[in-house]
Amino acid sequence: MTAILADAPAAARWDSRRRAGRFLMFAAIVLLCAWVLLPIYLLIVNALSSPNEVTGFPKRMLPSFDTGSISFFINFAGVAKALWNSILVAALTMVLSIGIGAPAGYALSRFDFPGKEAFRFLVLMTRAFPLPLLALPLAVMFIRTGLDDTPVGLAIVHTTLALPFAVLITFSLFSGIPFELEEAAWTLGCTRLQAFWKVVMPLALPGIAASAVFAFTISWNEVFAAAVLTIENRTLTAFLLQSLNVSPLYLKFAGGAALVVPALIFIFAVRKYLFAMWGIANR
Amino acid sequence: MAEISIRKVAKHFGNFTALHSVDLTIADQEFLVLLGASGCGKTTLLRIVAGLETPSQGEVWIGGRRVDHLPPRDRGIAMVFQNYAVFPHLTVYENIAFGLRMKKLPQDEVDRRVRRTAELIHIEQLLKRYSGQLSGGQRQRVAVARALAMQPDVILMDEPLSNLDALLRLEMRAELKGVLAASKTTTVYVTHDQVEAMSLADRIAVMHQGRIVQAASPVEVYRNPAARFVGSFIGNPPMNFIPAKKAGDGRWSVAGMTLDGPRASRSEIEFAIRPEDVEVAPDGVPITVRVVEPLGAHTLITSDVEGHLFRAVLDSTTTVRTGDRLTLAPKPDRIRWFDPDTTAAL
Ligand SMILES: Nc1ncnc2c1ncn2[C@@H]1O[C@H](COP(=O)(O)OP(=O)(O)O)[C@@H](O)[C@H]1O
Ligand SMILES: [Mg+2]
Numbered sequence: 001m002t003a004i005l006a007d008a009p010a011a012a013r014w015d016s017r018r019r020a021g022r023f024l025m026f027a028a029i030v031l032l033c034a035w036v037l038l039p040i041y042l043l044i045v046n047a048l049s050s051p052n053e054v055t056g057f058p059k060r061m062l063p064s065f066d067t068g069s070i071s072f073f074i075n076f077a078g079v080a081k082a083l084w085n086s087i088l089v090a091a092l093t094m095v096l097s098i099g100i101g102a103p104a105g106y107a108l109s110r111f112d113f114p115g116k117e118a119f120r121f122l123v124l125m126t127r128a129f130p131l132p133l134l135a136l137p138l139a140v141m142f143i144r145t146g147l148d149d150t151p152v153g154l155a156i157v158h159t160t161l162a163l164p165f166a167v168l169i170t171f172s173l174f175s176g177i178p179f180e181l182e183e184a185a186w187t188l189g190c191t192r193l194q195a196f197w198k199v200v201m202p203l204a205l206p207g208i209a210a211s212a213v214f215a216f217t218i219s220w221n222e223v224f225a226a227a228v229l230t231i232e233n234r235t236l237t238a239f240l241l242q243s244l245n246v247s248p249l250y251l252k253f254a255g256g257a258a259l260v261v262p263a264l265i266f267i268f269a270v271r272k273y274l275f276a277m278w279g280i281a282n283r
Numbered sequence: 284m285a286e287i288s289i290r291k292v293a294k295h296f297g298n299f300t301a302l303h304s305v306d307l308t309i310a311d312q313e314f315l316v317l318l319g320a321s322g323c324g325k326t327t328l329l330r331i332v333a334g335l336e337t338p339s340q341g342e343v344w345i346g347g348r349r350v351d352h353l354p355p356r357d358r359g360i361a362m363v364f365q366n367y368a369v370f371p372h373l374t375v376y377e378n379i380a381f382g383l384r385m386k387k388l389p390q391d392e393v394d395r396r397v398r399r400t401a402e403l404i405h406i407e408q409l410l411k412r413y414s415g416q417l418s419g420g421q422r423q424r425v426a427v428a429r430a431l432a433m434q435p436d437v438i439l440m441d442e443p444l445s446n447l448d449a450l451l452r453l454e455m456r457a458e459l460k461g462v463l464a465a466s467k468t469t470t471v472y473v474t475h476d477q478v479e480a481m482s483l484a485d486r487i488a489v490m491h492q493g494r495i496v497q498a499a500s501p502v503e504v505y506r507n508p509a510a511r512f513v514g515s516f517i518g519n520p521p522m523n524f525i526p527a528k529k530a531g532d533g534r535w536s537v538a539g540m541t542l543d544g545p546r547a548s549r550s551e552i553e554f555a556i557r558p559e560d561v562e563v564a565p566d567g568v569p570i571t572v573r574v575v576e577p578l579g580a581h582t583l584i585t586s587d588v589e590g591h592l593f594r595a596v597l598d599s600t601t602t603v604r605t606g607d608r609l610t611l612a613p614k615p616d617r618i619r620w621f622d623p624d625t626t627a628a629l
């Protein structure tokens with residue numbers, strides 16, 4: 001009894017300290033959310049306002065749901081083609097990075113081979129190379145091989161950007177599927193390949209789809225390589241970069257929203273698998 | 284007809300030797316249990332028979348065919364895994380049908396076999412469910428049904444009951460025994476649970492540190508351990524061991540008694556007796572009771588003899604208390620002797 005009473009002031013001190021800590025954490029969370037959400041919010045409000053409202057003052061806090069800006073943007077010369085290029089390059093990137101990344105992820109999760117840890121590290125290291133450093137030699141090489149200004153050429157560059165993520169996400173996916181299931185399939189008459197298709201693939205499919213969407217998004221958002229390596233076949237990002245500094249403000253907002261919103265939706269759809277990847281990468 | 288013959292099989296993992304030249308023949312339709320403590324190499328041996336692991340040396344024959352270079356699917360085996368390995372993306376029905384479909388059996392044959400096996404294992408009401416909707420015991424049943432439906436020459440089971448709770452384990456044990464006996468399939472069953480081994484096995488192969496130390500019927504393994512390890516591992520409580528000194532030709536002095544024993548050239552061997560094979564008598568080993576544990580049918584008493592742990596299982600009508608001094612006489616026909624160096628029975 002007395003012991004408990006003697007501890008009361010200490011407990012109170014702890015309590016207040018904990019409350020202060022919690023307040024600080026909430027403040028940090030609110031700040032971070034505002035940091036990310038506010039620009040997106042302003043972007044969307046302005047994209048959904050009429051051209052006059054965008055340039056006028058004071059600003060409205062709620063969109064007027066006027067499609068003037070958007071429809072002007074869509075009908076702007078070259079936008080449709082750039083949009084098509086973006087989708088084409090992103091789709092190619094998606095196919096290439098899953099086609100190469102998923103087998104690598106599977107090998108990392110299932111086999112022990114010399115240099116495995118080094119390989120995993122190397123996969124991450126490729127992200128440490130600044131793209132501008134590679135851009136000039138790449139452009140020269142692409143011109144020599146005739147890959148410059150083609151969707152395939154740009155997709156190859158984007159694949160190198162997306163591949164590390166594809167490898168790490170699929171690695172964590174395959175690691176989460178017990179090897180015992182494959183062995184059971186072998187004892188039930190499967191070859192290695194059959195066991196993979198009949199047992200591992202169906203279980204990994206949602207995650208692989210997520211990883212594909214992520215690769216798509218990386219390509220969709222990439223602007224530097226796109227701007228350097230394409231002239232005629234601009235993707236949407238490169239097109240906007242080139243033409244928007246000479247275009248009116250409301251067009252910039254509409255173009256920005258057209259880029260950000262699909263990417264946001266994609267990432268939101270696959271967030272679960274991205275967290276899984278980061279869990280593995282942090283280890 | 285599927286006799287399994289394991290010939291001089293060894294397995295090394297780097298510098299570590301998991302199996303030292305194992306020889307074992309399992310007769311057609313025999314139920315053999317591999318029994319041993321965790322880490323002694325049971326799973327490794329079973330996986331070598333299954334083809335999930337390649338032996339470093341030696342040969343594996345199944346049904347007169349050398350199989351050690353064949354993949355699992357060509358060995359005529361089916362396996363039940365410790366964690367069941369029920370495919371989560373398939374229904375129970377499709378799980379059981381999986382191997383049959385791989386064999387390309389006609390649909391009506393697949394259906395017939397799935398339903399018959401499910402009935403046998405009492406899971407016919409679960410056929411439409413997914414593994415996530417099953418309890419551990421039900422998943423276990425699905426794993427067994429999936430193996431049985433293959434009608435394999437050989438069934439391999441790796442601690443199939445170890446993840447079930449005690450009551451369920453007891454129930455499944457009896458059921459497995461019945462089903463497997465009826466199927467007339469050669470069975471290799473791995474467990475670390477000696478009661479499970481005793482109750483299921485036609486023959487028990489006791490493993491210790493990568494070797495088979497004895498392969499014999501449950502009673503033989505219990506009564507006549509071939510090595511000290513077998514006596515100390517099997518039996519609950521295990522055998523008592525006391526050093527014996529030579530006291531003449533074939534005569535040995537053990538804790539004050541002089542007993543007839545083997546004619547060994549050594550001057551010191553080990554005397555062994557099971558706790559239930561001693562009785563309170565005027566002559567024998569004098570002990571002081573340290574712990575008394577009434578267990579219902581019996582009373583377990585613990586003491587020490589010359590610094591060695593000594594347990595006795597007495598009738599529960601005997602009234603003993605801690606500190607009592609007793610004399611315990613070993614039943615002469617139950618005494619066993621071991622060589623302290625080779626640990627083999629004498
Ligand atoms: N793939 C492996 N690599 C290295 N050592 C292993 C491997 N598999 C098993 N071992 C070792 O071999 C020994 C026997 O293992 P195992 O056959 O699983 O034992 P049990 O099934 O009897 O518990 C253990 O010491 C284990 O650590
Ligand atoms: Mg094991």
